[in-house]
Amino acid sequence: MSSPSLMQRLLRGAAPVALLCAITAPALADEGMWTMDNLPLKQLKERYGFTPSAEWISRVTQSSARLALGCSASFVSADGLVMTNHHCANECLAELSPKGQNWFQDGFKAASQGAEPKCPAMELDRLDHIEDVTDKMSQALAGKQGAAYIQAEKAADADLQKGCVAGDPTHWRCDVVTLYHGGKTALYRYKRYQDVRLVFAPDQNIAFFGGDPDNFNYPRYDLDLTVLRAYENGKPAKTTYFPFDPNGPKAGQLVFTSGNPGSTSRETPAAELALMRDFELPSGIGYLSTLDGVLWEYGRQGKQQTQDAQDDLFGIENSLKVYTGWQQFLADPKMIETKRSAEKGLLDWINADPQRKAQYGDPWEKLAPVLDKERQLYLRYVMIEGGRSARGFQGELFGYARTLVRGAAERAKPDTQRLSAFHDANLPAIEAALGSTAPVHKNLDETLLAFSLTKLRQVLGADDKTVHDVLGHQSPEQLAHAAVQGTKLADPAARMALWKGGEAAIAASTDPMIVLARQVEPEARSLRDQWDNEVMAPERQISETIAKARFARDGSNIYPDATFTQRLSFGKVEGWNENGTDVPPFTTFAGLYARATGADPFKLSKAWLDAKPHLDMNTKLDFVTTNDIIGGNSGSPVIDADGHAVGLIFDGNIHSIGGDFAYDGTNNRAVAVDTTAIIAALRSVYHDEALADELVRGHL
Amino acid sequence: MSSPSLMQRLLRGAAPVALLCAITAPALADEGMWTMDNLPLKQLKERYGFTPSAEWISRVTQSSARLALGCSASFVSADGLVMTNHHCANECLAELSPKGQNWFQDGFKAASQGAEPKCPAMELDRLDHIEDVTDKMSQALAGKQGAAYIQAEKAADADLQKGCVAGDPTHWRCDVVTLYHGGKTALYRYKRYQDVRLVFAPDQNIAFFGGDPDNFNYPRYDLDLTVLRAYENGKPAKTTYFPFDPNGPKAGQLVFTSGNPGSTSRETPAAELALMRDFELPSGIGYLSTLDGVLWEYGRQGKQQTQDAQDDLFGIENSLKVYTGWQQFLADPKMIETKRSAEKGLLDWINADPQRKAQYGDPWEKLAPVLDKERQLYLRYVMIEGGRSARGFQGELFGYARTLVRGAAERAKPDTQRLSAFHDANLPAIEAALGSTAPVHKNLDETLLAFSLTKLRQVLGADDKTVHDVLGHQSPEQLAHAAVQGTKLADPAARMALWKGGEAAIAASTDPMIVLARQVEPEARSLRDQWDNEVMAPERQISETIAKARFARDGSNIYPDATFTQRLSFGKVEGWNENGTDVPPFTTFAGLYARATGADPFKLSKAWLDAKPHLDMNTKLDFVTTNDIIGGNSGSPVIDADGHAVGLIFDGNIHSIGGDFAYDGTNNRAVAVDTTAIIAALRSVYHDEALADELVRGHL
Structure with a gap:
């Protein structure tokens, strides 16, 4: 696994x-x-x-x-x-x-x-110390909703991390860990190797x-x-x-x-699991299966190709077994029914007492419109933004470009207002990755980018605004070829120069991969904001309410x-x-x-x-x-x-x-x-x- | 489409x-x-x-x-x-x-x-004449169950076709068509071009x-x-x-x-659609998506490869849109619920009258164990046998080999006892296909066979008896290479010689593709028999019962x-x-x-x-x-x-x-x-x- x-x-x-x-x-x-x-x-x-x-x-x-x-x-x-x-x-x-x-x-x-x-x-990180910061975090988030909640959480997160690494992020790594879905928040300090x-x-x-x-x-x-x-x-x-x-x-x-x-x-709510089973897993399985076939055939073209593709291939085939296992597990109607029945039990317990009713409300009712939003945003989010790796923009070189483009803009902000990936505490790891002397397999990268741009157009449609802006009059193959063969980002020195050059260097760059990442960035960021503020934040708040009600009923002799x-x-x-x-x-x-x-x-x-x-x-x-x-x-x-x-x-x-x-x-x-x-x-x-x-x- | x-x-x-x-x-x-x-x-x-x-x-x-x-x-x-x-x-x-x-x-x-x-x-076929053969077919099938039902149906089907083409299968084609799920059976005669x-x-x-x-x-x-x-x-x-x-x-x-x-x-029962949605469609989408990726990357290797792969690629991408559309359509809970509710209405109508209850019983109750059987057989059936094209044995050359191996055995039987594909009336079309001078793209064929054997092992597991027998100590790539590069079946003359040679020629052949098809044949046939007799036949009988009850209630101003x-x-x-x-x-x-x-x-x-x-x-x-x-x-x-x-x-x-x-x-x-x-x-x-x-x- x-x-x-x-x-x-x-x-x-x-x-x-x-x-x-x-x-x-x-x-x-x-x-x-x-x-x-x-x-x-x-x-x-x-x-x-x-x-x-x-x-x-x-x-x-x-x-x-x-x-x-x-x-x-x-x-x-x-x-x-x-x-x-x-x-x-x-x-x-x-x-x-x-x-x-x-x-x-x-x-x-x-x-x-x-x-x-x-x-x-x-x-390599070795756990050194755990501090309970539940109260600190609760105070920072009190009364916040939506974007303000996310912002306050980021700020508190950054403050805690900053204090914890005590000016020495090379030797210490600190993570704010939310356990029991908000029942407990802890600051984990690691010795960093x-x-x-x-x-x-x-x-x-x-x-x-x-x-x-x-x-x-x-x-x-x-x-x-x-x-x-x-x-x-x-x-x-x-x-x-x-x-x-x-x-x-x-x-x-x-x-x-x-x-x-x-x-x-x-403890994920049944309705979230149903959305995963009916929509997100099928979409993910289809995408990964196609990529699996691409890489399998890529690897058949020679010993070098086999070697270049094998790491991605291994990861994808592994993920596919997991997703397929999940899909089959969730397809058993008993699975969701058992969850729904447990949820109804908890709701009945809430409703049996007016004070509890006032305190917790009906969190599952609040969840429904959030899941509608999740479904509506999902495909554009995973294709264009999607966290570590957008389905529509695969390949190491695009990954470098996005890190450089986003990193330049984020580092220009105060630490507490940045996306968490770009907090000061995380910059050493990013710089190490950008400076890596590991070779980029350009042909594989071109294949991955051409494939993912093809999927971008297929999934969102040729009339989608971003698809239209990105491709213009080029085919996915033409754009991938021009960007991968024309970029200097395979060279760690070129990457480090852009990193050090910051916003001015990014704005001035004519490197085609930077140009591509820069072009997609406003829409990608907008999707991330919507996803974080309109999907993730309310889902977490709802789950926290559910978890607190369950704690109140069942006590805490449980694991997170x-x-x-x-x-x-x-x-x-x-x-x-x-x-x-x-x-x-x-x-x-x-x-x-x-x-x-x-x-x-x-x-x-x-x-x-x-x-x-x-x-x-x-x-x-x-x-x-x-x-x-x-x-x-x-x-x-x-x-x-x-x-x-x-x-x-x-x-x-x-x-x-x-x-x-x-x-x-x-x-x-x-x-x-x-x-x-x-x-x-x-x-x-x-x-x-x-x-x-x-x-x-x-x-x- | x-x-x-x-x-x-x-x-x-x-x-x-x-x-x-x-x-x-x-x-x-x-x-x-x-x-x-x-x-x-x-x-x-x-x-x-x-x-x-x-x-x-x-x-x-x-x-x-x-x-x-x-x-x-x-x-x-x-x-x-x-x-x-x-x-x-x-x-x-x-x-x-x-x-x-x-x-x-x-x-x-x-x-x-x-x-x-x-x-x-x-x-090209042009409809010439339709004869209602509902009564003839009912008489032939009266009182039959399971394998005997299938056998009687095959015999009646062959008799009707034979009479209809009147000794001239080159100019006439006749199909027995079951409409309204057994409510009506018709013999369609076509002018054949x-x-x-x-x-x-x-x-x-x-x-x-x-x-x-x-x-x-x-x-x-x-x-x-x-x-x-x-x-x-x-x-x-x-x-x-x-x-x-x-x-x-x-x-x-x-x-x-x-x-x-x-x-x-x-009019497919809701439980069958649920099996399709939860199990068969995800499996089919995963398989086809991977094959899509393989062919996409195959086509990137050159102009000839693009041309060779494009027909399969078109068909697969088309099918994927359909399957994905089906999966999404069926994932809407209203879809299955509406069907279940309509089924319950019909069952209530049946149960409201003792005579109807005796005549129709509860067909949905009878369906449940058949669907369990379908689920149990499904993966081995589609991988090893699967009708026109087994998922585990793709490629034109294997297709020719299976037709030759199976055709030799079938033609040795009386027409009425054969698998329907090998009735005398269908032999001209088979011979035309075997004699086709269209070139076989051997590299593509090898890729398809290697891919499908890889999937065979992945889906059924390395310990599956058939997987073990087929691969022995070879990898899928080795077996595919040996079979595709060693076979003579790309040559229409070689195919026609084996076709004409019948069972003796097949038994004596050392052509590696024939050897492979011969080796898989007993298990493939056994799976087909189980599938036809234990899944298809009872499902059709159950659906016929449902259709007859609905006819009795609603009349026949409907389309099949x-x-x-x-x-x-x-x-x-x-x-x-x-x-x-x-x-x-x-x-x-x-x-x-x-x-x-x-x-x-x-x-x-x-x-x-x-x-x-x-x-x-x-x-x-x-x-x-x-x-x-x-x-x-x-x-x-x-x-x-x-x-x-x-x-x-x-x-x-x-x-x-x-x-x-x-x-x-x-x-x-x-x-x-x-x-x-x-x-x-x-x-x-x-x-x-x-x-x-x-x-x-x-x-x-």
């Missing part, structure tokens, strides 16, 4: 506001993505006889991390060694590959600690064995691992860490996952919906029953070699074929657990009650996709690599004894 | 059983696709003061025709001249283009009648001006025309015809369309759902109001030139640019009418009360897509080319005075 950014950037632009409180009070079974300050002590004691100490909780927190672009990770040695998934380091591997080599495909092994190369534009280096990656054949056909399926046979190292001042960072257990877990054993689930929608922040899930190593057949929890090397065919994506590299006689075929490779996880948990460590690393989360089974809306412990399973396999592969396949030793020893 | 075969072959394999009786009794407004023996005389008289004479009806019938592959057409001169759409002759134009030329793109003009080239594999030649086609720029962005939209500016000629014994056929009115229709004027609407689902047979629709030339803006009924040459940009698909050919000074800019180009049409009506003539041709149907507006499920006269519009524009273009753009003269004169 992949990061929330990949999964959601194309569906609704920004991630859906997944700030709603959880459905069950109290949570049943192994359900829940718990914040570190509100662990399910009662459930843990009752179900597993385990009570974590304060030291245990602190060490787990300090040893966990996340990749800023959307994965989880953990420290696994005192010298800053970091364990995450291969698919979380795709970009680093691709970008670092020297000409004629393909580290993403063939793997990488640093000759020594001193020879570890720096991943361009990779940031922007010097992250590559230590080891296996070849892609074993990292993603089974490829797209096996993705979200089980049994699995993957070693989805990348090892990185955090550096400070040019030296390996000294870190708290999870001792690495080279023997993996046992069936039935209590295990935890510590990671950053991206988003869930377990996922927000790509640190959470702990618990569960056990256990298979499930699939249509009458028991699926065992573990797979082994024997199963891997039996499944290998010699053809992609079931092909083994020479290293694995050569190593076969030297491996114990009974070695456990992957396993499943009942832990409640979701996209964003990729790269999370699986740890035991002693706080030792026993596995590495890299996927969920097919039933885990519905987990976005509800957790079903009977068949929702997390999928992990066994630490036993990691050590065996390092020693017997990749002959990286130094790394295996560091893992077992816990330091360099 | 395109033919029903294009629209439906990938959704559910064969066209949905669209044999249900119509929703309204009596029909309102300009609704209805009426059979020639049951015209809406009352509505015509009341609404338009028009009563057709027997001679008028007979002449309209005899002057109308259909292309066997899925379009409508009409005779427009006494010497066999045929008018249909450019998009209905795509294959002929592509196949006839000499090396280095592209008649599909650039157009074609026969130098003289004697120089008209024959379209490969094109068949298999020598159809190309007379004239404009360039693709004007035929499909606006391309995919404008498809299903209006205002439109297209000259979507191809002129063909039917031949008999090597000479132009002598035919009844519609006199060609070179002045087109007037706003508000009564007009008729005479054509072959492919299928509608206006479309069945790709001759129908007459009536209406008037009239625009509509789109969100407060009036859309006028006519467009003109002035609008065309104003919309032209110089870039595809809004580019005009040199001929049109050169002709501009010589054209009257006020000449009407396209117009819309309230006539109730659907896919399959493409190429239908628009005729006036005098039976003169005044236009040529080529599309419907976006609201017409929902017409599959219900007709809404407020905004459902048919889109046609004005005959005025046809004459002006022939004279002033293409300088084909001979053809213009033949049209105006009515003979050579």
Whole structure:
């Protein structure tokens, strides 16, 4: 499974506001993505006889991390060694590959600690401190509505972040996190590592064995691992860490996952889910499916093309499984009916008391016109603006151009009035991305831009004003060709010059990609304003009202919906029953070699074929657990009650996709690599004894 | 809009059983696709003061025709001249283009009648006679269920066809047509023209001006025309015809369309529509969208690739608009609720009388387990078998292989026991297709097969038995490459040799495409049997029960759902109001030139640019009418009360897509080319005075 950014950037632009409180009070079974300050002590004691100490909780927190672009990770040695998934380091591997080599495909092994190369534009964040700012935020927002609410929230957000980083945004990152849909607001401070280096990656054949056909399926046979190292001042960072257990877990054993689930929608109102099911998901699935076909055929044109397209292709096929899983889950009429019935129960409770009625009103009635507005704006919003990536303007180069155009205008404003992406605290990350020396694949970029402009015209129609203004008398192909081949933005120096030149440089630029981004900017901004003020803000206010009513009725022994922040899930190593057949929890090397065919994506590299006689075929490779996880948990460590690393989360089974809306412990399973396999592969396949030793020893 | 075969072959394999009786009794407004023996005389008289004479009806019938592959057409001169759409002759134009030329793109003009080239594999059918065989069929099916029902139906069908063609299947084609979902069965005999030649086609720029962005939209500016000629014994056929009115229709004027609407689902039970909306349409849209992306990117690789892919691409993008329109139409909860409420009304009427209760039972209750079965079988059925074209085995060469493998086995059986596609009466068409000299584009075929095998594995999973058997240790790319590059089936002589060799030749063949088709055949046939016997047959029996109950309650002053047979629709030339803006009924040459940009698909050919000074800019180009049409009506003539041709149907507006499920006269519009524009273009753009003269004169 992949990061929330990949999964959601194309569906609704920004991630859906997944700030709603959880459905069950109290949570049943192994359900829940718990914040570190509100662990399910009662459930843990009752179900597993385990009570974590304060030291245990602190060490787990300090040893966990996340990749800023959307994965989880953990420290696994005192010298800053970091364990995450291969698919979380795709970009680093691709970008670092020297000409004629393909580290993403063939793997990488640093000759020594001193020879570890720096991943361009990779940031690792470790949670350092949480401050409850609920009261501060409530005061700032009191009595505000619509645009004023958004503005006040931005200002408060920027103030809090600014104070938190204390003038040192290079070393600290601070995020304002709204939990329980406004029930609680917290300021998360992270220790920021922007010097992250590559230590080891296996070849892609074993990292993603089974490829797209096996993705979200089980049994699995993957070693989805990348090892990185955090550096400070040019030296390996000294870190708290999870001792690495080279023997993996046992069936039935209590295990935890510590990671950053991206988003869930377990308390989203039924009417919002229906809009998603009937309109937004079909639109997103259609768009992504077409893009999937474009990239698949692009990749068939040669080895270079295959390599250039594979990262996008992986993300898209992953997202498509998720969207399709959601669509099928939501198509079950029981799903929406259950939600509607729960909502009616809460409304009846509100209406039963005049004071409650005055306080909460009927939030679902207020939601209806907002959803009408959402539906009306949706297509133009996702095609022209759409958060990180507009469906109508794909490609890295346009992305750079939009960042430059928008960034120039935003930086001219006081920090508190900017779009949140351009707060002072976020500028170092933007500058790192603009300055990245990773090559731009111009032909792929031209293909993506031509495709997306074609879709822009198809979806909005040739008579749409923006379509007309953008294309003029050119075809999408002509415009894409002129903009991509004519722009200088593939050169990081050119990008940095425009960034530093600010508004004057942008206004004076004749670079065709800048011209294009500049031309679309007024309409894109107008759509963002309408979307934020007329859709997102009222939806959040309505959901907050619902959440507060539910709190008042049910109390607070619940977990918040996922927000790509640190959470702990618990569960056990256990298979499930699939249509009458028991699926065992573990797979082994024997199963891997039996499944290998010699053809992609079931092909083994020479290293694995050569190593076969030297491996114990009974070695456990992957396993499943009942832990409640979701996209964003990729790269999370699986740890035991002693706080030792026993596995590495890299996927969920097919039933885990519905987990976005509800957790079903009977068949929702997390999928992990066994630490036993990691050590065996390092020693017997990749002959990286130094790394295996560091893992077992816990330091360099 | 395109033919029903294009629209439906990938959704559910064969066209949905669209044999249900119509929703309204009596029909309102300009609704209805009426059979020639049951015209809406009352509505015509009341609404338009028009009563057709027997001679008028007979002449309209005899002057109308259909292309066997899925379009409508009409005779427009006494010497066999045929008018249909450019998009209905795509294959002929592509196949006839000499090396280095592209008649599909650039157009074609026969130098003289004697120089008209024959379209490969094109068949034109003109309705000759209708016999009511309701009683014969009822007797043959009495008391039969499931497989026995299917078998008896096949046998009766074959007997009727055989008797009807009277030993001369080259000149006659006979189809058993089930109307009103079993309320009536008719035997349609057609005069068969298999020598159809190309007379004239404009360039693709004007035929499909606006391309995919404008498809299903209006205002439109297209000259979507191809002129063909039917031949008999090597000479132009002598035919009844519609006199060609070179002045087109007037706003508000009564007009008729005479054509072959492919299928509608206006009486499909709500539960079937819900399954389509929630499961089958999302699956079909996802598949076709990906294929759309593959072909789009394939076409970007060069001029030849663009040309090779364009026909499939056009069909897929057209189907996607239809499927997406259906999905959106059905997502409106009112749509399904209205149907459920009507069904409940009918059930209440049944239950109100013990005799009716005994006779009809509760057909909707019986439907539920059949739909469960449909859902369970669906994905394997459409991927592995799927009627004309399996989603997992795309490409012309596999299609030939399956026809050869299946045809050999079927022809060894008595005619009555064969699959209907292989009845003696259908063999000439199969042989014509197998013997076609149209080139196979091997690289495109390999791409399609590799893509579809990839989808096969993705949709059914790598552990599916058929996937495992088919791929073995090969990747989809490897298997597709070996099968396409190794097969001899691109050569018509090789195909005909295998066809003539029958079962022994097929069993002995080592041709890799035959080997592949042979390997999949047992499972494909088994799926077809299950689908036909356990899904289609019970669904048809249930729908027949519902239709009979409705007949008993409402009488028979209704039209049957479309069945790709001759129908007459009536209406008037009239625009509509789109969100407060009036859309006028006519467009003109002035609008065309104003919309032209110089870039595809809004580019005009040199001929049109050169002709501009010589054209009257006020000449009407396209117009819309309230006539109730659907896919399959493409190429239908628009005729006036005098039976003169005044236009040529080529599309419907976006609201017409929902017409599959219900007709809404407020905004459902048919889109046609004005005959005025046809004459002006022939004279002033293409300088084909001979053809213009033949049209105006009515003979050579």
